[in-house]
Amino acid sequence: MLSQKTRYAIRAMQHLADRHGQGPVQLAEIAAAQNIPVKFLTTILSELARYGMVGSKRGKVGGYWLAIPPVDITYGDLIRLMRGSLALVPCASRFAHEKCSHCLAEGDCRTRTLMLQVRDQTASILDGIRLSDRIDPLPPFADDEAPPAAPKLHLGDE
Amino acid sequence: MLSQKTRYAIRAMQHLADRHGQGPVQLAEIAAAQNIPVKFLTTILSELARYGMVGSKRGKVGGYWLAIPPVDITYGDLIRLMRGSLALVPCASRFAHEKCSHCLAEGDCRTRTLMLQVRDQTASILDGIRLSDRIDPLPPFADDEAPPAAPKLHLGDE
DNA sequence: CCTATTGTCTACCAAGTGAGTTGAGTTACA
DNA sequence: TGTAACTCAACTCACTTGGTAGACAATAGG
Incomplete structure (x- = not known):
């Protein structure tokens, strides 16, 4: 978050x-x-x-x-500046790369492969939109707009 | 993170x-x-x-x-279970949707549009890969594999 | 039935982070 | 000179994170 x-x-x-x-x-x-x-x-x-x-x-x-100029500032820039990285784990960050603590060797870590894909997709979205771009706000989810599929797991509460 | x-x-x-x-x-x-x-x-x-x-x-x-069975568990499931949501902001979550505090009305919020795109891309990756899938670990970044472009901003330290 | 082994559960804790607030100072216009 | 701005360091305070402690419960083997 x-x-x-x-x-x-x-x-x-x-x-x-x-x-x-x-x-x-x-x-x-x-x-x-x-x-x-x-x-x-x-x-x-x-x-x-x-x-x-x-x-x-x-x-x-x-x-x-x-x-x-707002055309030279991307949302990716902004988030990187405030948060340090777009990645979900330190070892998947390209600009603020860092070893995850208590991890396996990077060459053995499958999670990293995945998180690298996520970070690259995220970056391709956020680095492609600039502060100058017009963005149309979306309406809130309608109540009947149920999520595409019920979360299969998540049996506990919360 | x-x-x-x-x-x-x-x-x-x-x-x-x-x-x-x-x-x-x-x-x-x-x-x-x-x-x-x-x-x-x-x-x-x-x-x-x-x-x-x-x-x-x-x-x-x-x-x-x-x-x-591992074929029925996606990484998305796992992360949602532990973390509640895949989204970067509460109002962009589809399964654990919540209003952001101190935000504008959802219909006025441009950030939400963006974050919804990010969350949907993230979900399409993480919900598409299952615990049974073989994932090849990637080698660590090579030192000469510089990030695709230098971070344009980020003039401060750190 | 005894005991070693292995998981369960509640409680606790120290450090860090997040989200601000306080308040004294500085600059600039009028 | 006064006052409407921004600046900056310090501080608060609740909450979260990343664990640890230790008593308890079940199970297999002898």
Whole structure:
């Protein structure tokens, strides 16, 4: 799962992308529009500023803006930045590769093969969509839109 | 990321799949072969037994075995069981769907559209591979096998 | 029936992470 | 000079993770 912080960061960046070229956007506006706790958003935007993703300006007409044109920022970039990796296990990460602890030798690990496929598919989606792209929100699942097949297992509760 | 516990569960299940039809496999054998802390593995296998995934027997020739033929268990099943969902955000989960907290209305959320694509691709991989399938481990990344493109952003450290 | 072996179960724990908040400081415009 | 912004380090506090401890229950063999 993506952390709340990562999700906030994505929404904040989308907001800035929508206002790109219109000068500084104030934190309070972003927080209100995107439903993000104000104080938490300051830490997130400061972090993004430190990473060079957004510019910032203090003072009366201060605010934040994208430091990079939205066409040059992919969702993959954003998630990697906040989360470190797109992969489900450290050993399947291409940019932040790391040995899994208590694993078998990488050459013996079947799970890795699988997780590498998943990470590559994920990357091909997320690296292909840019902050400038229009994305049409999907409607919530309809109640009758049952999942394609009942989960076969999962006999326990929860 | 998958939790350590989920990864251990997958490896344990692979081990049992390899020995399917050969009677009970003892915990100590699995732990040793798969490099999993013995005591921790007991909690994991007991949990899997409660879910009906594995059978168990105590006493001198006791042990664990798959309660379901490995051809009927997909990796998707396994991960859903241990982790609840394949999705990166709760609102993109099909079986364990839940509203994200502090989000916009689902009908206004662009992130969800994206994350739904990712979750569907992930599911199509993980639900298509079964515990009975032979998976060839991949060799570790070669040092010269640089990632396809340098991460464009990620200017900070780490 | 005794005992060694093997799984079960509840409880506990230390460290880390996640999600924020506090509050003092700085910059810039007017 | 005042005040509306952003900055930054520190802190809180509940929850999760990754285990461990130890008493208990069943089973096979002698």
